[in-house]
Amino acid sequence: MDREKRHNLLISGMGTASGGVFNNVRIDGMSKVNGDLSCVRFLCNGKTDINGSVTADDSIEVNGMATIAGFLKAEHIVINGKATVRGDIAGENVEFVGMPNITGNCEVETLTIKGGIRIDGLVNAETIDVRLYGQSRIREMGGKTISVRKETRDIAKFLAFLFPPFVSKLSADSIEGDDIYLEYTQAGVVRGNNVRLGPGCDIELVEYRNEYEQSPAAKVARHQKV
Amino acid sequence: MEQDLISKKELLELTGISYGQLYRWKRKKLIPEEWFIRKSTFTGQETFFPRELILARIDKIKNMKDDLSLDELADMFSPAPTDVSLGKQELLKRNIVSKMALDVFTEQFGDTPVFPFAHILAVFILEKLLQKGVISLDEGKTLLGTLIQHYGKFEGKNCDLIFVRKMGVSAFLLVSSPSDVYFEESAKIVERVSIADVIEALKWKLS
Incomplete structure (x- = not known):
């Protein structure tokens, strides 16, 4: 549809909408959308339930709690807070802050994660940067540059003290990339050209091509050059 | 149908490409999703590919990637018709x-x-x-x-x-x-x- 002819969808307070094609979609408050949304920009603050997928030409931003039954697709995606996405995520720059729970795959160029995340599918990105603030689980990661670091700021320690599940740790089945740096990660296999393991790692098998470095505080069952 | 498969590790060794490249090409749809075949082995889950298809495809990508952008290449490989007349x-x-x-x-x-x-x-x-x-x-x-x-x-x-x-x-x-x-x-x-x-x-x- 012609961009000029599209309308905006604006919900403030409580509301329900069916999906459709829009220009800008902005939801403040509590709302429910039944159906797929296609728009230029999507912004939601508060609690949203979307019974469908969201495709945006430009950006998707979710602040607060959101449940999306389908996939998310946009150039830029930012999720702050607690989001549940049952489908895949596709985009260029994607940032998750908080506790997103994604059932599908993530295929993006740059992925930045701050928080405790759960991704049941494959994460495929050129650059993956994870800052751990709690228990995280990513089934599979693949890309060029992958780094997982534990956030050492006081807020993370404070959270871990208050709520034991906030102990910062990432668990993964397999991590594959060109340059990999990991901290506080428990993984089955790590494969890469250059692999560096920091403190707190517990890895069953590391396969590397060029360089391998291991902190004394990392536990590795087996490592081999291939 | 029993196919001749190649493991991901063997593929990378054989073709000299890196994990980063393989994942990028997958993202750009240069390598179709169906070719990633997951199987359980004694080391856990491993990914396999149909040998002939993937080797031919990677060879083509390596030869063409200097002349065409990845998006143009993806267009070539996609089964969708182009709008050429x-x-x-x-x-x-x-x-x-x-x-x-x-x-x-x-x-x-x-x-x-x-x-x-x-x-x-x-x-x-x-x-x-x-x-x-x-x-x-x-x-x-x-x-x-x-x-x-x-x-x-x-x-x-x-x-x-x-x-x-x-x-x-x-x-x-x-x-x-x-x-x-x-x-x-x-x-x-x-x-x-x-x-x-x-x-x-x-x-x-x-x-």
Whole structure:
């Protein structure tokens, strides 16, 4: 549809909408959308339930709690807070802050994660940067540059003290990339050209091509050059 | 169907590409999702690929990636038709199809100045089969009819063209791919053409 002819969808307070094609979609408050949304920009603050997928030409931003039954697709995606996405995520720059729970795959160029995340599918990105603030689980990661670091700021320690599940740790089945740096990660296999393991790692098998470095505080069952 | 598979590790060793490249190409849809076959091995889950297909594809990507952008390459490999249309003279001049195949087309559908992609594809397949000598001119007409009438219904999805003969009677089938088809014993599959492969070949010729 012609961009000029599209309308905006604006919900403030409580509301329900069916999906459709829009220009800008902005939801403040509590709302429910039944159906797929296609728009230029999507912004939601508060609690949203979307019974469908969201495709945006430009950006998707979710602040607060959101449940999306389908996939998310946009150039830029930012999720702050607690989001549940049952489908895949596709985009260029994607940032998750908080506790997103994604059932599908993530295929993006740059992925930045701050928080405790759960991704049941494959994460495929050129650059993956994870800052751990709690228990995280990513089934599979693949890309060029992958780094997982534990956030050492006081807020993370404070959270871990208050709520034991906030102990910062990432668990993964397999991590594959060109340059990999990991901290506080428990993984089955790590494969890469250059692999560096920091403190707190517990890895069953590391396969590397060029360089391998291991902190004394990392536990590795087996490592081999291939 | 038992295929000859290659593990991801072996593939990277053999071709000299890195994990980063492989994942990038997958993201850009240069390597189709179906080729990533997951299997359990004693070291856990491993990914395998159909050996011949993936090696040929990676070879092509490596050769072409200096001349074309990844997005352009993805276009080439996708089974979706492009929106190219060419005139009759152009088709002959660039040696995409022969005069004979074109004549079969015009005889059946009349003279059109411009060929849309679907029609070029139909004539291109006809040309291939005629050159192989597996079909007659009359059967060629049926082939064109089948392709032009039904190919659009697949909406860019993968499909195979199957040509069978039984006791001198011939028939064409279009089936979605991958799928298994079985015939009675006296019927003989003369030719099975993967339309996706043909489209790929045709796209190289058109570019």
